[in-house]
Each structure stands twice: as C-alpha cells, then as structure tokens.
Amino acid sequence: MSLTRDQVLHVARLARLELTEDEVERFGTELSKVLDHIETIGQLGPMDDVAPTSHVVAVENALRADEPTPSLPRDVALAAAPDAAMGGFRVPSPGAGSGE
Amino acid sequence: MSDLLQLTAAQAAERIRTGELEPEALWSAYRERAAGDELNAFTWVAGPEAPAVPKEAPLGGVPVAVKDLFATEGIPSQAGSKILEGYRPPYTATAVERLHSAGAPVLGKTNQDEFAMGSSTEHSAYGPTLNPWDRTRVPGGSSGGSAAAVAAGTAPWAIGTDTGGSIRQPAALCGIVGMKPTYGAVSRYGMIAFASSLDQAGPFTRDVTDAALLLGAMVGRDPRDSTSLALPDPIALPSASDLRGVRIGVPEELTGEGIEPGVLARLEETLDLARELGATVETMRLPHAPHALAAYYLLAPAEASSNLARYDGVRYGLRADGNGDLLHMYTATREAGFGAEVKRRIMLGTYALSSGYYDAYYGRAQKVRTRISEDFKTAWESFDFVATPTSPSVAFELGAKLDDPLAMYLNDFCAVPMSLAGIPAISIPNGLADGLPTGFQLCGPAFSENRILDAAYALERAIGFDGSGARA
Numbered sequence: 108m109s110l111t112r113d114q115v116l117h118v119a120r121l122a123r124l125e126l127t128e129d130e131v132e133r134f135g136t137e138l139s140k141v142l143d144h145i146e147t148i149g150q151l152g153p154m155d156d157v158a159p160t161s162h163v164v165a166v167e168n169a170l171r172a173d174e175p176t177p178s179l180p181r182d183v184a185l186a187a188a189p190d191a192a193m194g195g196f197r198v199p200s201p202g203a204g205s206g207e
Numbered sequence: 208m209s210d211l212l213q214l215t216a217a218q219a220a221e222r223i224r225t226g227e228l229e230p231e232a233l234w235s236a237y238r239e240r241a242a243g244d245e246l247n248a249f250t251w252v253a254g255p256e257a258p259a260v261p262k263e264a265p266l267g268g269v270p271v272a273v274k275d276l277f278a279t280e281g282i283p284s285q286a287g288s289k290i291l292e293g294y295r296p297p298y299t300a301t302a303v304e305r306l307h308s309a310g311a312p313v314l315g316k317t318n319q320d321e322f323a324m325g326s327s328t329e330h331s332a333y334g335p336t337l338n339p340w341d342r343t344r345v346p347g348g349s350s351g352g353s354a355a356a357v358a359a360g361t362a363p364w365a366i367g368t369d370t371g372g373s374i375r376q377p378a379a380l381c382g383i384v385g386m387k388p389t390y391g392a393v394s395r396y397g398m399i400a401f402a403s404s405l406d407q408a409g410p411f412t413r414d415v416t417d418a419a420l421l422l423g424a425m426v427g428r429d430p431r432d433s434t435s436l437a438l439p440d441p442i443a444l445p446s447a448s449d450l451r452g453v454r455i456g457v458p459e460e461l462t463g464e465g466i467e468p469g470v471l472a473r474l475e476e477t478l479d480l481a482r483e484l485g486a487t488v489e490t491m492r493l494p495h496a497p498h499a500l501a502a503y504y505l506l507a508p509a510e511a512s513s514n515l516a517r518y519d520g521v522r523y524g525l526r527a528d529g530n531g532d533l534l535h536m537y538t539a540t541r542e543a544g545f546g547a548e549v550k551r552r553i554m555l556g557t558y559a560l561s562s563g564y565y566d567a568y569y570g571r572a573q574k575v576r577t578r579i580s581e582d583f584k585t586a587w588e589s590f591d592f593v594a595t596p597t598s599p600s601v602a603f604e605l606g607a608k609l610d611d612p613l614a615m616y617l618n619d620f621c622a623v624p625m626s627l628a629g630i631p632a633i634s635i636p637n638g639l640a641d642g643l644p645t646g647f648q649l650c651g652p653a654f655s656e657n658r659i660l661d662a663a664y665a666l667e668r669a670i671g672f673d674g675s676g677a678r679a
Contacts, residue, residue, distance in 0.1 A: 115554070122512060122557040123519070124550055125529075125538035133547075134554055137612050141555060144613055145501045145568070148575050159573030160580065163390050163404070163629025164436065164653055171430040183297045189526035196521050201533040 108142040110135050211236050212678060216363040216417045217444075220267030220310075230268030231257040233363075234312070237270055240361045241315045246337040246346075248355040248362075250275050251283050252315040264310025266424055271311040272362035274350050275319050277303050277408075278397040282313070286399045287321040287349075289332040290544025291524045300397025301429045302366060302408045309424035314362055317352030321546045322515065323373055323401040325349050326618040329609055330548040337605075338381060339677040340643055344602040347377030347618075350411070354381040357411045360678035364421050365411040370402050371503050372598075372622025374409045375634040379597035379646020382636045382674045384418045384663075385411050389653045390629035391436040393422075394429030402510035403434075405503075405626050413674060415635060415664040419444050422656070443657050445664030451485035453662060455649075456590035458493040461621045466599045469640025474596050477637055477647050480669040481594075491586060493593070495578040499624040502579070504616055505559045505572035506627075511549075512556030518544060551612060580628045587652045592662060595621045597634040597646030625650045633663050636672040644674075 115135045119126045126134065178184075185191040190198070211233060214222065222228035234257035241252045249272070260268035273279065276286040278296035285291040303313060320330040328336040328351025336351040338344040339359035346355040350367025354377035357365050367374045369387035378385025386409045393408040400406060410421035423442030429435045457478065462471065478488045520526035520540035527543040529535030545553070559568040586593055599620055608615040625632040625648075632650035639645065647666065651659045 110558075114558075118554050118558045118561065121561060122553045123516075123534075123537045123541055124545070124553065125535075125542040126550070127542075130547075130550065134551060137551060138555060138558070140613050141504065141551075141616070142558075144616075145504055148498050148501045148505075148571055149567075151495070151498060151575065151578075154571065154574040154578075157574040157577050159570060160576040160627075161573075162434075163576075163580065163627075166391070166434070166436065169433040171433075179297055184522075186297065187294055187523035189520055189524070198521055199529075199531055199533050199536050 108146055109139045110142070212360050215413050216269045217420050219269050219363060223267040230260055233268065234270055237314055237361070237363060241272070241356070244356070244361045246339055246342070246355045246359055247334050248317055248336050248352040248359065249315040250285065250318050250333050250352070253313060258312040260310045260312060266306070266310035266420065268310050268312070269363050270314035271306055271421070272314050272317050272353055272356045272365035273303055274353050274367040275316045276323060276368060276399040277366070278399065279303055279313060279316065283316060284399065287319040287331040287333060288544065288549070289525065289546070290518045290540070294523055298397060301394035301431060302425045303397070305427070306366070306424055311421070311424065317350070317356055317365060319352055320349035321549050322399065322511070323349040323368055323370055324511070324548050324552050326372070326376055326615055327608065328352060329605065330546055332546055335605060338602045340382065341602065344604055344643070345380070347380035347598065347602065349373040351377045353411045354378050354383060354385065357381070357383050357413060358674060358677045364417055366408055366421070366425070367411055368398060368406055368408050369626065370405045370507060371626045372619040374411065375622050375632060375646065375648060376598045376618060378411055378634045380602040380644060382644030382672065382677060383411055383413055384415055384633065384635050385409065386418050386422060386633040387625070387631065388422060388426065388656055389631045391434050392426045392438055392656070394432040394435040396429055396431040400514040402507040403514065404510060405507060415445055415660055415667050418633070419660045438656065439654055440657060442660070445660040447661040447665040449484045450481055450662060450665050453486040453592070454590045455481055455486050455488045456491035456586055456593045457488060458491055458496060458593060458595060460493050460496040461595040465617065465620060466596055467601065467640065470596045470599065470601065470645045473638045473640055473645045474647065477666060477670060478594065481666060484665055484669055491590065493582045493586065493624065495575060495582050496624045498575050499579055499627055500616060500620055502572040502575040503619070503623040503627060504555065505568050506576065508552040508556030509559045509569050510556070512553045512560065515549070515553055576627045579624050583628045583630060591658065592649050592651045595648045597621060597648040601640050601643035601645060621648060629653060631656050631659055633659050635663050635667050635670070636674060637670060638672060
C-alpha cells in the first residue's frame, strides 16, 4: 500500500499537523512501508464471528462514591498556560490571519 | 559509596530499618551519582536535601528514579517532548504518590522516547540515553533512562511504563529486571497518556525481590482511574527455590525467525535450568502472535492520535504563533513541538481511524486482539507460564534503526502479544551474548503476578547473572 502525496496532506490536516515539504516526502515513504506490514492482518481471513476487544480485563461497573472534592484553583490551572489573561486561556481569534 | 552500591534496594531498606544505615546517607550517595550521570539517563535530579521519610515506611527511604512521563507536582514532567518543555504539573501521579508514602522519594526524572513512542530512547527531545554496558549502544526504550540508571547504579530502582514492551525491552537490553503487571494493576492517573488501553506502569530493579517490593507499593485500585483494579492478593516477596510442577510453554512463533542466535542460545540454556529445577518445558503455539505487531501498530497509534490532540498550545506547553489565527496556531505548535516519530504515529493513527478505513484497520485490529487473548487463554489450559526472549536482539548501535521505523518496531515482536492481552510479564537478565545482556521473558494469566515473581526468583538464582560490570 503506497500513500499518495494528497493522502499524506489530507491525514496531516485531519491531525492538525503542518508538515514541511521534506516530511511530506519522508512520511509518505515510511508510512507506506509500515502499512505494508500492518496489512498482513488481512491474511487472517474473515473475522465476522470475532468480537472486537473493548477491554482486556473483565471489569463491571467501575463506580466510585460521588463525593465532591475541590477543583484546582484557577491560578494553579492557568499557571502553565502560554497565554493566560482575564482568568482564562487566551487564544488567537479563529478568524484572524489568512485562515483556510 | 562502593559498599552502598553493592546493596539491592531491599537490602538497603533492611539496613535502614535495623539502624545500620541512615536514609540520608543513602540519599546523598545516590543523589551524587545521579547528578554525575554520564549516560543522559536523567532529565532532572532532586536537590541535595534528603526528603523526610517516616520511620516505619516499608520502602525505608530508598529513593526511586521516575520516568519523565509521570506527572510530579512542581517538578519538570516533559515526557521526552519539546512540546512539554519546562512543564511543571499541578499534581502528582498516583503511582508516584504511593511510592512516596511508602518511603521511596523521587530521586530524579528519567529520559525516555518522546511520549513513550520508541524502542531506543533516541526519540527523546533531550538527546539519547546511552547503554551502560556499551556507550555506543542504545539502552532500549521507551523507558531507557530508568533502565540505564538502575543498571549503572545511579538509582537503586526506578519505575517506567510499558505500552508494547517499554519496560521489558530496556530492562533486557540493560541487564536488569523489569515487570509489566496486569493491565489496571497500577493506576494510570497522572501518567501522560500514550495508548490508554495498553499503558501500564511497573518497576525496574536489580533483582526479582526488589521488583516485588516496589510493585507491591504501586498497585491498587484508585478512584481516579476507573480502569484500575484491586489485585486478588497483595504482592508477596518471592521465595521459591525450585519449579517443581510448573509447566512452561515455549511458543514456536516467538522463538524462531528474527531472533538473534545468541539470544536463542541463552533462552535454551535457561529452559534447561528450568527443567533442572523441576519444571516441564514444552513447545506450543500462539497462532495469532505473529500478527500482534501489526495489530499493535494500528491500535496504539490510533489511541495516541486521539490522546495527543490535547497538545494544542492552549493550556500548557509550547505555543507557536502560526500566522495569527487559531487553526494555524494549532498546526504550527504541533509542527514545532512534536518530533518525527510522534508525528509518524499520529499520522498512522489518524489514517487508521479516518473515514473509510476504520473497519479494515482499527476494527479488524481489535478482533485480532481478541484472537491473541484467546490464544493465551488456550495456553493456560496446559501451561502455567509462557516463556520467550524479551527482545529479539541485544542492544543495537545508536542510530542503527533510526531511519527504518519498521525495523525499530520489530524490537517489540516478543513483547507486544502480552500487552495486547493485558497479561503480566517479567523480563529477567539472562546472561550475555556478544558481551551484551539478553532478557528472559515469563508471562502468565491476568493476576498471576505472585506466581510469575516466584518462578522468576527461582530462575534468577539458577542463572546467577552478575550485573556489577555496568555499575562501575
């Protein structure tokens, strides 16, 4: 399975990754090789009767007591933010710049 | 220090308990060694002042090195990534908190492949860690810093995480013990997520007794992780002197093609020792094991692509400006902050989950996962344990596999089936091949930690591995 340049760019856009020209080229080749290996699971034939794994250990109703506990104080939650302002996380406007 | 360096963590804890050793002396000795680390195993080392440890603490004050991806309050927790450079979390992971309460204060944070994606620790934004047995070689990964620190004696013991072999493989390549417990045995709260259905924390130690002691202090249900479990029994210190009545299965699929001859030779010798100790050893089949790697490299990247969506330059970590609007701030931040391997995995996972491919890739991989679990369940009808090499090779040279992602992924060939099945597995040092450590992997059914530790203990004594060469 070989990934086209358009496929690489499409996936990068879905993943919110801005790739350099070099990376587009490189990932196309590398991921195609990995996908060739991955597609060997196709050799296992039909698996219509197999249930997909949802959890590896049998666990039922993992509940805890619904007891309120304090949240992080606002200043602590904001302490690592690249741009905190007015008690919140400040981000650029979705409509600024050239956009898409 | 030379005397202290000879002690296992359990022995050091015992001397502290009997008053022969002051915990402050042990702290200072190891802190100095960690601060002088020449292997780039540490990304942060604690200050000189020894933390206060309660007198009766079961781990005695023996300090522990912690993989960088465990959140530690006020201490850099960067997961080997530039996107988290300088990040100091506002809370501490449950596993680290439990160790601290039990008397194992944090000595330092250890280097790792970025977000635990890798098998060599070369995918760290903070430079590669070197293998103490040969500094031109990798320590394995992703928890390579923890493994190298314990092997080199710059930490008495350490913790790491294993998603598809990231504890067991570096333990094998560095000649120490590493254990991945049953999925859910240790809380994932505060572990920076890679693939949540697979991630599991565990110990790196010099010997099996230390592994039991450290693991015992980490496990247990945590209200903050709904997938965490209470083990049916506490972890006990191992004591078995033989393997009478133990049935060991050796899967054809994981002991043939692709395994280095030196690694296979050590495996055969240890299987002979197991027979001498009274075990029956038989060849058996895990028919779907050869497909585990393909399934893993769909499932883990798919989960990673979702988990790593949180790195968007808003709440913590790096922000790049882009051209000034929100979307380009996201994409420019992720381009600047993630390394090549993380981008590859995010791309792979996003592709596997994208419209039109889900059934053929992710959906099918989850069915293969079911088949692999069934293979193990069938095995447990005839065997107590399954034994394999931990890694198909000894430590390889720095740079050898960096340009070939698939070759790097194949390092996980023997470790991934157990991860997909969520079962416990240990790697113990299994002698040298070409002067470099090899690992013997033993796995058992879910919750069989105590039986695995007991068998590994008996084998460890029979093997008689001497790791002191790496601690010079």
